Amino acid sequence: MTPAVFVVDDDDAVRASVLNLLAAEGYDARGFAAAGAFFDVFDAFSGTEGLGTASCLVCDMHMPGPDGLEVAAGLARRGTGIPIIFMTGFGSIPMSVQAMKAGAMEFLTKPVAPEALLAAVRDALAADQAGLAARRELADLRQRHASLTPRERETMELVIGGLLNKQVADALGVSEIMAKTHKRKVMEKMGARSLPDLVRSAERLHITRTRSR
Structure with missing residues (x-):
């Protein structure tokens, strides 16, 4: 499938330039002026299409509302782990360190040279391709857990906590045979x-x- 590159930048001119560059290289480039709009689309993408499509994010560090670091934190909470390429017009060593700690693969200073951006995107997509299997496995685990009944979920929490069958039975208020079941x-x-x-x-x-208990 065609790799997807998400671009989040509140500067219309910069965003349009990056999208045109990426589209010319054959990528499925999707642009957003704000983090909220990006997450609305990305949440749907990561739940279905993203399980078979390599993707990455090109994100401005400084934006009204959630900034780049907050976007990275939002992705981390979702457990997606897609590679992030940060761009900024005000680069500094402390800021680049912050970006890397937030999980960025690359930190580029504006104006970004097209060759540098494309190289960063290629590396990010290659890294994400390697993580597709892990994302599919996680999606399968989530579906399996969703199939458990409330009592089975309670049992699972007790079992992984190290309780023996008799202790699980006592905690659930059922017989040991039922706990084993x-x-x-x-x-x-x-x-x-x-x-x-x-x-x-x-x-x-x-x-x-x-x-x-």
Whole structure:
């Protein structure tokens, strides 16, 4: 599929120039003047199309409303991990350090040379291509977890917290046989072959462990 490059910059002229450059290279370039509009589109993209399409973000550091660092933080909360290329007209060493800590692959100072931007985009898309399998696995885990009943989710939290079958039964107020049944269903639905497998899946989903009642 055609790689997607998202461009977030409140400067209409800069945004149009970057989009034209990317489109000329054959990329699916999508432009936004503000972070909110970008996230509205990106959330839908990452849930379906993005599972099979490499993508990256070219983002201005200084914008009204959420700035570049806040956009990076928003992506981090979503767990997407797509590569970010920051652009700024006011570059400095402390700012570049901030950008890299926020997960940026590249930090470019405006006016950005077309060759430098295209090279950064190529590297970012190559990196994201390698992460597509991980994103698909995470999407599958989320679907599996969504298929659990409320009681099964409760059981999962207790099990990954290290509770034994009898302790799980006591916490749920059910028989030990019923607790084992819930646990077996959780393992089957989550595709876990062992308790460590289940724990790793829970960690990827940021599920909190319940250790006791």
